[in-house]
Amino acid sequence: MSPGLEAVYRVRADASSIEDRARAIAVEQSVEMPVEAIEDETVLSSIVARVVAIEQRDVGTFEVRVALAAETVGRDPGQLINMLFGNTSIHDDVVLHDAEIPGELARSFGGPRHGLHGLREKVGARDRALTCSALKPQGLPPERLAALAEKFARGGVDYVKDDHGLADQAYSPFAARVAAIAPALRAVEQATGRAARYVPSLSGDLVSMRRQVAVAREFGVDALMVAPMIAGLAGFHRLVRDNPDLAFFAHPALAGASRIAPPLLIGKLFRLFGADAVVFPNYGGRFGYSPEICRALARAALADWQGMRPSVPTPAGGMSLERVPEMLDFYGKDTMLLIGGALLAERERLVEATAAFVAAVERHGHG
Amino acid sequence: MSPGLEAVYRVRADASSIEDRARAIAVEQSVEMPVEAIEDETVLSSIVARVVAIEQRDVGTFEVRVALAAETVGRDPGQLINMLFGNTSIHDDVVLHDAEIPGELARSFGGPRHGLHGLREKVGARDRALTCSALKPQGLPPERLAALAEKFARGGVDYVKDDHGLADQAYSPFAARVAAIAPALRAVEQATGRAARYVPSLSGDLVSMRRQVAVAREFGVDALMVAPMIAGLAGFHRLVRDNPDLAFFAHPALAGASRIAPPLLIGKLFRLFGADAVVFPNYGGRFGYSPEICRALARAALADWQGMRPSVPTPAGGMSLERVPEMLDFYGKDTMLLIGGALLAERERLVEATAAFVAAVERHGHG
Numbered sequence: 118m119s120p121g122l123e124a125v126y127r128v129r130a131d132a133s134s135i136e137d138r139a140r141a142i143a144v145e146q147s148v149e150m151p152v153e154a155i156e157d158e159t160v161l162s163s164i165v166a167r168v169v170a171i172e173q174r175d176v177g178t179f180e181v182r183v184a185l186a187a188e189t190v191g192r193d194p195g196q197l198i199n200m201l202f203g204n205t206s207i208h209d210d211v212v213l214h215d216a217e218i219p220g221e222l223a224r225s226f227g228g229p230r231h232g233l234h235g236l237r238e239k240v241g242a243r244d245r246a247l248t249c250s251a252l253k254p255q256g257l258p259p260e261r262l263a264a265l266a267e268k269f270a271r272g273g274v275d276y277v278k279d280d281h282g283l284a285d286q287a288y289s290p291f292a293a294r295v296a297a298i299a300p301a302l303r304a305v306e307q308a309t310g311r312a313a314r315y316v317p318s319l320s321g322d323l324v325s326m327r328r329q330v331a332v333a334r335e336f337g338v339d340a341l342m343v344a345p346m347i348a349g350l351a352g353f354h355r356l357v358r359d360n361p362d363l364a365f366f367a368h369p370a371l372a373g374a375s376r377i378a379p380p381l382l383i384g385k386l387f388r389l390f391g392a393d394a395v396v397f398p399n400y401g402g403r404f405g406y407s408p409e410i411c412r413a414l415a416r417a418a419l420a421d422w423q424g425m426r427p428s429v430p431t432p433a434g435g436m437s438l439e440r441v442p443e444m445l446d447f448y449g450k451d452t453m454l455l456i457g458g459a460l461l462a463e464r465e466r467l468v469e470a471t472a473a474f475v476a477a478v479e480r481h482g483h484g
Numbered sequence: 485m486s487p488g489l490e491a492v493y494r495v496r497a498d499a500s501s502i503e504d505r506a507r508a509i510a511v512e513q514s515v516e517m518p519v520e521a522i523e524d525e526t527v528l529s530s531i532v533a534r535v536v537a538i539e540q541r542d543v544g545t546f547e548v549r550v551a552l553a554a555e556t557v558g559r560d561p562g563q564l565i566n567m568l569f570g571n572t573s574i575h576d577d578v579v580l581h582d583a584e585i586p587g588e589l590a591r592s593f594g595g596p597r598h599g600l601h602g603l604r605e606k607v608g609a610r611d612r613a614l615t616c617s618a619l620k621p622q623g624l625p626p627e628r629l630a631a632l633a634e635k636f637a638r639g640g641v642d643y644v645k646d647d648h649g650l651a652d653q654a655y656s657p658f659a660a661r662v663a664a665i666a667p668a669l670r671a672v673e674q675a676t677g678r679a680a681r682y683v684p685s686l687s688g689d690l691v692s693m694r695r696q697v698a699v700a701r702e703f704g705v706d707a708l709m710v711a712p713m714i715a716g717l718a719g720f721h722r723l724v725r726d727n728p729d730l731a732f733f734a735h736p737a738l739a740g741a742s743r744i745a746p747p748l749l750i751g752k753l754f755r756l757f758g759a760d761a762v763v764f765p766n767y768g769g770r771f772g773y774s775p776e777i778c779r780a781l782a783r784a785a786l787a788d789w790q791g792m793r794p795s796v797p798t799p800a801g802g803m804s805l806e807r808v809p810e811m812l813d814f815y816g817k818d819t820m821l822l823i824g825g826a827l828l829a830e831r832e833r834l835v836e837a838t839a840a841f842v843a844a845v846e847r848h849g850h851g
Binding site for chain 1: 508512514515516517518520521522523524526527530531532553555556557558560562563565566567569570571573574575576577620621622623624628647648649651652653654655687688689690691692711714715716717718719721722736737738739740741742743765770771772773824825826828829830831
């Protein structure tokens with residue numbers, strides 16, 4: 118067995134049953150049949166997963182480490198998640214808590230092509246936190262979204278992303294949206310010297326997403342957003358591989374909160390497959406992530422890991438201008454703050470509110 | 485708002501907070517910003533989702549119906565799940581329990597291209613339950629898998645599917661596997677007159693899966709398996725659309741059990757996007773689905789619904805020969821029984837065990 122690929126589960130069980138349960142998970146996640154019925158020696162010695170550690174964490178909760186054969190993954194992100202959690206996702210007593218990825222496999226995926234440094238460089242930012250806002254509500258036509266984007270840009274924000282609900286709808290087709298918004302931001306750049314980058318959201322199957330990437334390229338867009346759990350991890354990674362000059366933001370839609378630990382899925386795996394920035398729900402907003410989850414996720418995205426570039430932790434979800442100092446104290450400067458609704462709620466004061474957001478970040482970052 | 489697209493959630497809340505919580509979900513799943521900050525009349529009247537019903541189900545659990553605008557979906561399966569559950573998947577107090585799909589949207593997806601009738605016809609089965617087994621363990625080389633497939637076929641099984649762990653690994657590449665197994669089954673058909681159909685498992689991104697489909701076609705394969713939650717719902721549906729002459733089995737890997745109700749995800753949505761058969765964990769086996777969940781799932785797969793063909797409910801997971809009569813009593817004849825490990829455990833008696841499985845089904849089905 119190639120050393121190194123491990124799944125780390127948190128399992129609800131009692132002390133008398135955990136060993137059997139752990140072995141059952143190892144079998145389920147590898148050969149998925151009675152081990153005593155396997156005749157092949159190579160399969161028995163190299164493919165059947167092994168329980169390498171069981172450790173009690175709480176009353177009724179155990180951490181179980183299972184060593185999997187890296188050969189079972191090939192180089193397919195979909196097959197990696199399948200091996201880590203495919204059938205076990207159907208068992209409600211198990212959470213996929215963490216994973217160890219062997220160096221060779223990690224290098225084959227390669228992680229972010231731009232990462233924190235690249236996203237700073239694109240917008241001429243030095244060693245400070247980045248800023249981002251979101252175009253919404255869905256339902257607006259392209260020119261109305263472009264007018265909002267222009268205001269965000271005039272306020273000095275670094276990145277303007279589509280709301281993840283913006284897809285390829287009749288009221289705002291992807292191509293028309295990009296054709297309206299990208300030039301609007303370029304006009305602001307020419308007028309003010311300050312570049313805000315548009316990050317349109319890709320949707321549909323890989324064929325559609327590739328077509329959208331081509332459209333985005335035509336209009337000079339160099340950063341895109343994908344929701345990997347909707348697009349499929351393999352499709353997301355394919356876009357990254359095929360477009361090394363473009364940056365990718367990963368959105369957490371459909372990523373859940375409880376079955377795969379967010380620090381693993383969003384911080385580690387989205388990064389592994391090439392997310393330059395990982396959007397996630399900040400603590401204390403509309404979503405239920407705890408400060409500990411957010412901290413662990415940000416650390417996973419930024420950690421020294423197999424020589425990969427860091428992915429920018431991008432907390433979002435019900436954030437407000439008032440929380441900027443608190444968030445920067447919490448996350449440090451290696452982050453991107455995303456405030457959407459709270460800025461849009463300022464309506465005719467959108468430019469000023471955005472400028473205040475940007476100033477709060479720059480003040481704190483340089484302070 | 486086009487009538488008809490509704491998400492049905494089960495929400496943990498108390499009576500005093502459920503109305504606010506329901507409204508918050510409706511906003512999260514549509515415009516994702518403070519409604520009072522929306523100026524556009526069309527967005528307010530047509531795009532913001534509305535809570536249409538709240539009903540208490542249990543102490544502390546409410547059913548909440550939210551009407552969404554069908555225009556927000558376009559015709560993209562990924563965007564449909566995004567609108568139904570994208571951000572709300574991150575909220576642990578909400579389960580996506582059901583969904584109403586408007587007729588026009590349902591027809592645009594179209595459901596199974598073959599369905600129950602088509603899968604029976606392919607194997608010359610009349611009005612009886614179908615039989616299926618699985619090739620495993622992963623790690624075996626193609627010729628060893630082909631030898632197993634041949635035995636299943638000689639035993640008279642209808643469909644022989646890949647274990648969902650079989651991807652495109654070095655020890656058993658997809659193309660080599662198909663090249664070994666498809667002719668082996670054809671040889672049995674020529675010898676015995678009984679056709680067993682090979683159902684290889686597709687993996688990777690859409691580009692890889694298309695390449696695999698082309699290989700499968702070369703070898704006369706006409707049924708394929710996909711795990712839609714790993715492949716991405718849109719990618720799965722694209723394969724169905726592009727290959728109306730091929731049948732598709734949907735595998736539940738990564739589908740979970742608790743955040744999206746299995747009858748909805750597997751029975752209804754996989755069918756909607758074109759699954760001719762839906763594999764799911766049977767009650768009383770290794771997985772935790774209850775009999776009620778299994779019954780609801782099978783009913784959803786088979787129900788009269790928008791003129792779509794029925795998808796074959798395919799219970800699996802720790803099934804045994806002894807349970808065949810019980811399962812057929814429970815599911816009726818409009819089903820496909822999948823027994824994998826319990827047959828493989830018979831080793832040198834694999835042909836006989838398979839024949840006994842097939843005989844038990846045919847006896848019951850004709851009885």
